[in-house]
Amino acid sequence: MTSDTKQTEPVTGQTERLRELIAHARVVLWDFDGPICRLFAGHSASGVAAGLVEWLEGRGLHDLLTVDEQETEDPHGVLRAVDRRHPTSDLVAELEERLTQEELRAARSAMPTAFADPLIHTWKAVGSRLAIATNNSPRVVRGYLESRGLLACFDPHIYGRSQDLRLLKPHPHSLNRALTAMGAAPSTALFIGDTPTDCIAAREAGVPFLGYARNERKGKLLKEAGATDVVGSLEPLLAAVRSKGRHSCKPSE
Numbered sequence: 364m365t366s367d368t369k370q371t372e373p374v375t376g377q378t379e380r381l382r383e384l385i386a387h388a389r390v391v392l393w394d395f396d397g398p399i400c401r402l403f404a405g406h407s408a409s410g411v412a413a414g415l416v417e418w419l420e421g422r423g424l425h426d427l428l429t430v431d432e433q434e435t436e437d438p439h440g441v442l443r444a445v446d447r448r449h450p451t452s453d454l455v456a457e458l459e460e461r462l463t464q465e466e467l468r469a470a471r472s473a474m475p476t477a478f479a480d481p482l483i484h485t486w487k488a489v490g491s492r493l494a495i496a497t498n499n500s501p502r503v504v505r506g507y508l509e510s511r512g513l514l515a516c517f518d519p520h521i522y523g524r525s526q527d528l529r530l531l532k533p534h535p536h537s538l539n540r541a542l543t544a545m546g547a548a549p550s551t552a553l554f555i556g557d558t559p560t561d562c563i564a565a566r567e568a569g570v571p572f573l574g575y576a577r578n579e580r581k582g583k584l585l586k587e588a589g590a591t592d593v594v595g596s597l598e599p600l601l602a603a604v605r606s607k608g609r610h611s612c613k614p615s616e
């Protein structure tokens with residue numbers, strides 16, 4: 364590899380590895396909540412989970428959940444539990460719609476992940492194709508991306524939760540849909556996610572995985588799930604993609 368520009372930072376093992384991952388990634392798949400924004404930064408996920416449990420209780424249905432499930436801080440945990448007992452029922456559809464409404468509210472106070480916006484624009488500008496593979500509602504993702512001026516970078520490749528909850532990650536369904544729609548082989552893609560379920564879904568789909576962990580606890584969980592490449596910030600990734608752009612594109616100005 365040659366360098367045609369001034370190098371202002373040392374090339375570390377991580378930099379090399381990121382460049383390698385980027386070089387092979389013609390298609391970049393993104394999880395939404397985590398790598399792109401903190402969806403529940405201002406509207407807590409545990410509060411939403413409790414709200415769903417309360418709603419079930421109000422309908423005399425709290426026996427559907429075990430005590431542990433009633434105390435979960437993960438709204439998807441409530442949905443999955445109900446779906447296990449009443450698969451693809453109207454009740455599950457109603458709960459899913461309630462979660463979508465909560466996610467729409469949460470999106471108004473979502474916190475953009477540092478460096479995510481410029482990373483998305485830059486990656487698109489250097490010729491990669493981008494898609495979203497998320498367990499959140501595609502309506503929510505679309506609205507958020509539009510509000511940040513990012514929708515055109517992904518459109519129409521946004522694959523999210525449907526009412527068939529068996530297909531949520533760790534099932535690789537959303538990744539497979541993206542790959543099929545984009546005509547991409549798994550080995551030519553890269554998936555960026557922040558949870559063990561993302562890591563498992565990538566492995567199932569045969570897609571290389573890059574973990575994003577905003578704290579040590581999340582990093583540890585990703586490593587335990589088998590992730591070998593984990594970054595604590597998107598900044599070095601942005602630097603690596605910019606470097607790719609300098610090597611592969613003529614300067615535009």
Ligand SMILES: [Mg+2]
Nearest residue numbers: 394396397557
């Ligand atoms: Mg996530």
